[in-house]
Amino acid sequence: MIDIRFLRDHSDVVRASQQARGADPTLVDAALAADARRRSSLVAFESLRAEQKSLGKQVAQASGEEKTALLTRTKELSAQVKEHQATANDAEAELDALLFRIPNVVEGAPAGGEEDFVTLRTVGTPRDFAAEGFAPRDHLDLGEGLRAIDTMRGAKVSGSRFYFLTGVGARLELAILQAAMDKALAEGFTPMITPTLVTPETMRGTGFLGEHADEIYRLERDDLYLVGTSEVALAGYHGDEILDLSDGPKRYAGWSACYRREAGSHGKDVRGIIRVHQFHKVEMFSYCSVDDAAAEHERLLAWEEAMMAAVELPYRVIDTAAGDLGTSAARKFDCEAWLPSQERYLELTSTSNCTTFQARRMNVRERTDSGTRTVATLNGTLGTTRWIVAILENHQQPDGSVRVPEGLRPYLGGLEVFEPVR
């Protein structure tokens, strides 16, 4: 939710943001009009209510004829108060509905759609498989050879886009996640294992129930949603709280299963485990002061890049275009690893600065010298199941074995190579 006072004072900025996203700029004027209606109806209601309260006190003291006369008057007033209260409530609901549809105000992201990202840097060099004298296999070929990935049985048991990780595949996922948790711990994050089923209020608060509601699994009988990331639970964690951030940001590392319906992606990334309905992820989440949010965003990105280095992958960092930002994000950086089999980059991490957007919906504030104010929230990926794809492909050897990056060996009992099973 954007700040209505910001909207009042800087409507041009919000309009420009809507344009940069390719969203509807007329929502801004509709919201301003609704706000004006809300305020005028509120003034009318509040003055009537004040009169009602003061007369109510006189009723309590009065008796006899005086009381009867007062009661006649207060009965009239009571009806008027109800009427105006309803009007004010309606105006507020109308404003809320409009505000809910306005995504976060873009901060510094390039304008345009998915293709309009800006590459900030490219790190590492993709291997030249032609020079090495063999054609790279894709991750599923490799994973099947290693008995690490079983998508056939995944489909048998649960349908398409499900899979089993077996043997070294299971161990590799645990290694990635454990390395991510250790990295987070080293940087001062509090490790968290979070709920993966959340209430509608929590899901709404994080901004996932707007345009992207189709992506989310819902358990209708219980009125709960399956989260697509632990960000959801972590954003709700401090809901309705006033935090003390005088010692710096509150940082949490969430470990959870993640569920995505992939409703709009039929036919896309159907092979292997690139795009699946269920996976695991370690997610960084930070509550920080608005003044510190941009710097915190850089820090989250740096920690992600440290993980990319630990698994020895060539990657690029992109500054996502406004139209490709989530509802809550003001800016987003992705680390994309090179995918040899497809000769393209694949998103492995994503870090978003949600500024005060999520925190306002979740009602998370901090105490300052001059009162309270809404905090900023940020999130970023530190490791996911999908990393297996890039690790297998980039570290493969001609015989179908895969070199284990040094950063993961401590988590695999020192194992240096995954050997194919004959």
Add this chain to the structure above:
RNA sequence: GGAGACGUCGCAUAGUCUGGUCUAGUGCGCCACCCUGCUAAGGUGGUAACGGGGCAACCCGUUCGGGGGUUCAAAUCCCCCCGUCUCCGCCA
């Protein structure tokens, strides 16, 4: 799943039976000042959030788990929901 108790301003609690004097009291904690050569103790005052109006001092409104209802008037009465705790049952 069944029975019961409970949910009040950071924490603890009073108030609910008997609706209006609740502008929600008190203690703790916290802040400021005073006193005491330090410390401890004591004294005085202040201590919620949100929204609206105003240049401002300030004024008004909302909020007693959430939502509805009764009433001129609800922390207080009624209904529904959520949560916590205790006991029972069932399951792993």
